[in-house]
Amino acid sequence: QPGITGTDLVLAITHFLRKERVVGAYLEFFGEGADALSVGDRATISNMTPEYGATAAMFYIDNQTIDYLKLTGRDDKQVALVETYAKHTGLWADGMKKAKYERILRFDLSKVTMTMAGPSNPHAMLPTSELGSRGIAAAWEQPEDGKMPDGAVIIAAITSCTNTSNPRNMIASGLIARNANRLGLTRKPWVKTSLAPGSKTVKMYLEDANLLPELEELGFGVVGFACTTCNGMSGALDPKIQEEIIERDLFSVAVLSGNRNFDGRIHPYAKQAFLASPPLVVAYAIAGTIRFDIEKDILGYDHDGNPVTLKDIWPSDEEIDAIVKQAVKPEQYREVYDPMFTLNVDYGEKNNPLYEWRETSTYIRRPPYWEGDMVAANQLKGLRPLAVLGDNITTDHLSPSNAILADSAAGEYLAKMGLPEEDFNSYATHRGDHLTAQRATLANPKVFNEMVKNEQGEVIQGSLARVEPDGKVMRMWEAIETYMERKQPLIIIAGADYGQGSSRDWAAKGVRLAGVECIVAEGFERIHRTNLLGMGALPLEFEAGTTRKTLQIDGTETFDVEGTIEPGATMTLVIHRQNGDVDQVPVKCRLDTAEEVSVYSAxxxxxxxxxxFLESEAR
Structure with missing residues (x-):
């Protein structure tokens, strides 16, 4: 449909594919709709592969591919080689028409409308036409004293991933900014805005189209060319804004054009986050609140006092395409990428090949993975639950990457190491120091550990644990320290789709360093399951119909795992109840290949x- 962006398509497709359960699948898109998509839009769809859980998402090679290679500055010989090779090997689109697939899914691109995703999950599709009926948009008032409204958008970020390497998306955002500026619209003062393209070419073609100044006028200046807000690295809020959020316990949100909006990921003070196309991000910076019905409500008034809505500033497809054709040039890509392949490195004098570890560093420290408990074989006996978790646990729940707060376990550790709070940075930047990074384990304030309940029996949200057999509730990190001192082996019990989201190594490293030997869940995301076994933690899966709830697991139990560890083998989870009862539950070993068993066994x-390596050296 007219006005639909590549982001709208990918958010709708992500929702569709999640429902179709494509975890671990290899996907190939074909058909009339796929033929019509530019490579930019195709890349936007493929880049969301982890969000819908597939292993790979591919499009065949066709004239769109050739056009893209020419647009991005590949030389004529390279382009000709790609086309000739694809046609001779049967990889060209025409040769793929008779391909046989194990399963075919049909998705109608013509039915996609303007779409967002959220809160909390990239597959939680949110058509903008349903903002009101979903309870997102609602009646709101702008406080007369200049304070923030309910649902204040505190972050509006055009962030990296392929959304910002898709020329149509970026030109559209520049045009909506230009149109808004012409009509006298401005962003709300509490909205922290940023533009972090995934490629330096974006800045070039926005400048050539004279659209970068338009974005800058609304606060969307280029802050870098890398992951920023999408990975929880938006930087600090204005202290006055942060203070008001805390004092009023304000419901505040982030709107961004990235791939992920999981709980607690974007910013500690953004209680929810929504994914949207780059032009919609600009619109929300002007609106200033998620309570705003973006399709219907008045964004502001022009110089003559006429009301302005989204449709008044939204550019036409024809204008977007014309400017893309005019402003996006092959020489821009050559200027950025050709030097990357010209190696001219002066290594200077010969250096010591062994790194000189510094005990005071909080960024890189000698790792402990070949020492102590990490080299001892798992016993899988007498395991106590560190946490009992629900469905859709993400790697951001397991190990957040965003800003380190002063009152967090990591913040307290960094302060003890002599770092001032302004230098705490994010968890992601400290991933080379296990003493900082492991304090992020289950440190997300949005997590629900079902072992921790109030007097009414309701699960309490927060980074909390209940240490057994004491029954004492404490912060998660203190619980981990307690169990480490006791040398208590641990287990995590979880629901479906455990480990969604980023392929974050620390989501596996953190729990393993805490002493977790085994995770039993109703299902695993592919990448995280691989990371778990790669850290020596055993992934086990409940049989269909069996869950933590049907087994009435409350965290007072201890667990043993019995059976031979083989690919896909049925093993036994032995549950020792507090009252002395013993249950034996069949579970599936989620080491899926002999190679995975070999890795885990080591x-x-x-x-x-x-x-x-040592064996090869000894030969």
């Missing part, structure tokens, strides 16, 4: 590598 991928 203690993880690092141990496997070390053993293989």
């Amino acid at each position: 203690g993880g991928i690092l141990q496997r590598f070390a053993q293989d």
Whole structure:
């Protein structure tokens, strides 16, 4: 439909594919709709592969591919080689028409409308036409004292991923900014705005189209060319804004054009986050609140006092395409990318090949993966639950990457190490120091550990744990320290789709360093399952119909795992109840191949590598 962006398409497709359960699948898109998509739009769809859980998402090679190669500055010989090779090997679109697929899904692109996603999940599709009926948009008032309204958008970020390497998306955002500026619209003062393209070419073609100044006028200046807000690295809020959010316990949100909006990921003070196309992000910076019905409500008034709505500033497809054709040029890509392949490195004097570890560093520290408990074989006996978790646990729940707050376990540790709060940075930047990074384990304030309940029996939200057999509730990190001192082996019990989201190594490293030997869940996301076994943690899956709830697991139990560890083997989870009862529950070993069993049996991928290396050296 006219006015629909590549982001709208991918958010709708992500919702569709999640419902179709494509976790671990290899997807190939074909058909009339796929033929019509530009490579920019195709890349936007493929880039969301982790969000719908597939292993890969591919499009065949066709004239759109050739046009893209020419647009991005590939030389004529390279382009000709790609086309000739694809046609001779049957990889060209025409040769794929008789391909046989195990399963075919049909998705109608013509039915996609303007779409957002959220809150909390990229597959939670939110058509903008349903903002009111979903309870997102609602009646709101702008406080007369200049304070923020309910649902204040505190972050509006055009952030990286392929959304910002898709020329149509970026030109559209520049045009909506231009149109808004012409009519006298401005962003709300409490909205922190940023533009972080995934490629330096974006800045070039926005400048050539004279649209970068338009974005800058609304606050969307280029802050860098890398992951920023999408990965929880938006930087600090204005202290006055942060203070008001805390004092009023204000419901505040982020709107961004990235791929992920999981609980607690974007910013500690953004209680919810919504994904949207780059032009919609600009519109929300002007609106200033998620309570705003973006399709219907008045964004502001022009110089003559006439009301302005979204349709008044939204550019036509024809104008977007014309400016893309005019402003996006092959030489821009050559200027940025050709030097990357010209290696001219002066390594200077010969350096010591061994790194000199510094005990005071909070950024890189000698890792412990070949020492102590990490080299001991899992016993899988007498395991106590560190947490009992629900469905859709993300890697952001397991190990957040965003800003480190002063009152967090990591913040307290960094302060003890002598760092001032302004230098705490984010968890992601400290991933090379396990003493900082492991304090992020289950540190997300949005997590629900079902072992921790109030007097009414309701699960309390927060980074909390209940240490057993004491029954004492404490912060998660203190619980981990307690269990580590006791040398207590641990287990995590969880629901469906455990480990969604980023392929964050620390989501597996953190729980393993805490002493977790085994995770039993109703289902695993592919990447995180691989990371778990790579760290020497055993993933086990309940049989269909069996859950933590049907087993009435409350965290007072201890667990044993019995059986032979083989690919897909049925093993036994032995549950020792507090009252002395013992239950035996069949579970599936989610080591899916002999190679995975080999890696796990060695203690993880690092141990496997070390053993293989030492054996090869001994030959």
